[in-house]
Amino acid sequence: MIPYRVPSIKRLGPARLTAGLDETRRMNLSAHRAMHGTGPRMNAQELAELADSVDLRGRGGAAFPFARKVRAVSANRTEPVVLVNGAEGEPASSKDAMLLTRTPHLVIEGALIAAGALGARKIVVATAAGGLGEASVAAAIEERGAGDQVRVVGIKERFISGESSTLVRAVNGQGGGPSGRKTRTSDSGVDGRPTLLSNAETFAQLAVLATLGPESYADVGTAREPGTVLLTVGGAAGDPAVVEVAAGTPLYAVMDACRATSGDGVLIGGYHGAWIHPDAAALATVSRQGITDAGGSLGAGIMVPLGNETCPLGETLRVARYLAAESSGQCGPCRLGLPDLARTMGDLVDGSAAALEELRRRAAAVRGRGACFHPDGTSKFVLSALTAFPDDVQEHLLRGTCGRPITGVLPLPEKEKEPEIRLTIDWTRCQGHGLCAKLAPDLVRLDEHGFPVFSREAVPPQLLRLARRSVEMCPALALRMG
DSSP: OTTTTSOOEESSSSOOOTTTTTSSSSSOOHHHHHHHHHOOOOHHHHHHHHHHTOOBBBBSOOBBBBHHHHHHTTTTTOOOEEEEEEOOOTTOOHHHHHHHHOOOHHHHHHHHHHHHHHHHEEEEEEEEESSSSHHHHHHHHHHTTTTTEEEEEOOOOOOOGHHHHHHHHTTTTTTTTTSSOOOOOOTTTTTGOOEEEEEHHHHHHHHHHHHOOOHHHSSSSSSSSSSSSEEEEOOOOOSSSEEETTTOHHHHHHHTTTOOOBBTOOEESGGGEEEEOOOHHHHOOEEEEEEHHHSSSSSTTEEEEEEEEOHHHHHHHHHHHHHTTSSSOSSSSIIIIHHHHHHHHHHHHTTTTTHHHHHHHHHHHHOOSOOOOOOOHHHHHHHHHHHOOOHHHHHHHHHSSOOOOOOOOOOOOOOOOOOOOOOEEEEEOOOOOOOOHHHHHTTTEOOOOOOEOOOOOOOOOGGGHHHHHHHHHHSSSOOEEE
């Protein structure tokens, strides 16, 4: 059956990726082949030329040209690996989960076409551990008898789990955090091999393109962006859904189909995307260029109308706090900068005039300095609220509120309750060396006598490693974690 967590499917235009899903809850192998056939064989050059013919781009957010990835991987003489990124850590997105759950063979078909062209004997499909997508892909692999070539790997679901180096490290069993090194997966990815990495929708689009051919594929869409786009529409929509639309479709038509109104604004591109003003949303079209012209970015195809009942700045603050906690805590911009950014956003919501300029300063301080793009995306999202909601900003600065509650329109995962950990001191041992304050200045300060003073709040998750190091380095063995 279709799991309740996957939204219903809608279409504005012809069915491509969602073809056949009106008749069945999940496309098994026979249903898939009856609807889509079997993809043709081709070599790496032919694959790159096919992708170039329609300017096929990655659908995971960065919109990187697929043909360039193919050429970069094929330039290596080592046997490559194909890696399907289905680890959809973005809480507002469910399009890849829908594909993996309901039409997994379309994704696998695209991966097999790419693997055959590149001479790759190994395909890895990475998806959220324990999810229905993982089970559906495992069943599809068994249906095909492809266990020797294709395997599914469950990844712990976090916001950054889909970042390329984080995903590769997780598949390689090295933990779930970015590598911090600017190594291209086309040079070294799964098992250190050249890896063709793209997200689930990209491989599904490749399968459709290969079977239809470039001319038929381009029958819909725009001249610059042929084909269809998958959108996840949620938020204040009365009828949330994964919607397949022809590129160039007016955004308002998608809103109407999902019984949604822009209200105060629309979030496009997810939590590394941007808020756009309702006036811009009314004129926008669903394409990379159309959304860029409206002041946003299409990203992974996420559309969250805000409605009129909730506080826009309060909703932004909720997500900013979530993004700060979801960092891997490996670099300063994530470990320190994002919590500071969220705290300053909180001050603005409370009406602090000084917070407005401080927010811009803190956002500028984290951009371009992280081990991955998480700080950049977070700062972009937060700053976009200042542009999209100028009237609300003024209301908060004047009155400390806009008068509306925070209703939680933006989806966030349920947070598991974790034990609160605090730093404590054995005063019979402490000799006032002050080393703890030097090692962890965000957790410890010294009083006028040089002895440590601790915050009454629990140690934030991103600072736990720093706290443990301070305990281990205490020369008098006086510092404890409790």
